[in-house]
Amino acid sequence: MSRGTAVADRIAALDPETEFETMARLLYAYEFSWDIERALEFALFRTYAVPAISGLLSSTREFETRPRKRYDDTELILCEPMEHGLESDRGRRAIGRMNAMHDRYRIVNADMLYVLSTFVCEPIRWLDRFGRRPMTAPERRAWFLYYRGLGQRMGIADIPHDLDEMERYNVAYEAQHFRYADTNRRIGEATRDLLLGFYLPRRLVPIGRPAVHAFLDPPLRKAMGFPPAPILLRNAMWAALRIRARLLRILPLRRRPRLLTQLPRPTYPGGYEIERLGTFRSK
Secondary structure: OHHHOHHHHHHHHOOOOOOHHHHHHHHHHHHOHHHHHHHHHHHHHHHOOOHHHHHHHHHHOHHHHOHHHHHHHHHHHHHHHHHHOOOOHHHHHHHHHHHHHHHOOOOOHHHHHHHHHHHHHHHHHHHHHHOOOOOOHHHHHHHHHHHHHHHHHOOOOOOOOOHHHHHHHHHHHHHHHOOOOHHHHHHHHHHHHHHHHOOOOHHHHHHHHHHHHOOOOHHHHHHHOOOOOOHHHHHHHHHHHHHHHHHHHHOOOOOOOOOHHHOOOOOOOOOOOHHHOOOOOOO
16 A cells, blocks of 8 residues: 555445544544644634623633633543543543533523534545645544533534534524624633744734734634634645645655654643533532
C-alpha cells in the first residue's frame, strides 16, 4: 500500500451502520486530525453567535477568567468518548461529567441539539472547502451516527435520523437565532484571542484577529460584532489552506494517531482527572 493508505483502506472496509465509532475515531485521529480540530473550534465559535448560549457561558465567567481551562475542559470531555468509545469506562465517565455539568443550568433542548449539529456539520463543511479530500458518503454517515449516539447519551431529544435532516435543522436554527448580543462579542473575543495565542506571541494577537475573521461567514461575523476581514487577506488565507490540501495529497499520510487527550496542556501539566473537568455552580 503506497503513501500510508492502510488507514483509509481500513475505513473503507468498515460498515458505517454498525462500526461508526471506529470510523469516526480513525477520521479524527488519522485521516483529518488537524482539520477536524480546527473545524470543531469554529463549530464552538458558531454557538457563541446565539445570545441564549453566549449568555449562559458568560454567566459562568470562565471565559473572562480562565479561557484556556474552559477550552481544554471542553476538548477533553468531547475527546474521551471519541478516543475510547461511547460505552467505554472513560467515555461513560466523560459523558456523565458533561451531563452533570449541563444539569446545573437551564438549557433548552433546541439549543443542545444545535450545538450537537455543529459538531456534525462543521467538520464536513471544512473538509469540503479545505481538506485534502472531502469525507466520503459512508464517512459522513459514520460521523453523523457517532454524534447521534453521543447526543442520545446526553439526553437530547428529537435528534434527526440522517445527515440531510441534521443539516436542515442546523441552517434553519442559525437563520432564526443568530443575532448580535454583547455576550456573543465578549465570549467570541476571548475565544478568538485564545486560539490566536496558540500560534502567536501575545503582543501579536491583535494583528492576527483579521485572520480569524476571514473564516467567518457574514451572518456569523455580524452576530459576533466582528468587522469583516480585508478581501485580500481572506483570499490569501483560503488560498493557503487550499495549497496545503494539494500538498497533503502528495505527502505521506499519518501513520500514528494524533490523540488530543495526550497533547501537553499548561492547564493540566501533571495530567487531568475526568471528574474534575468542567464548570460547575451550586444549584
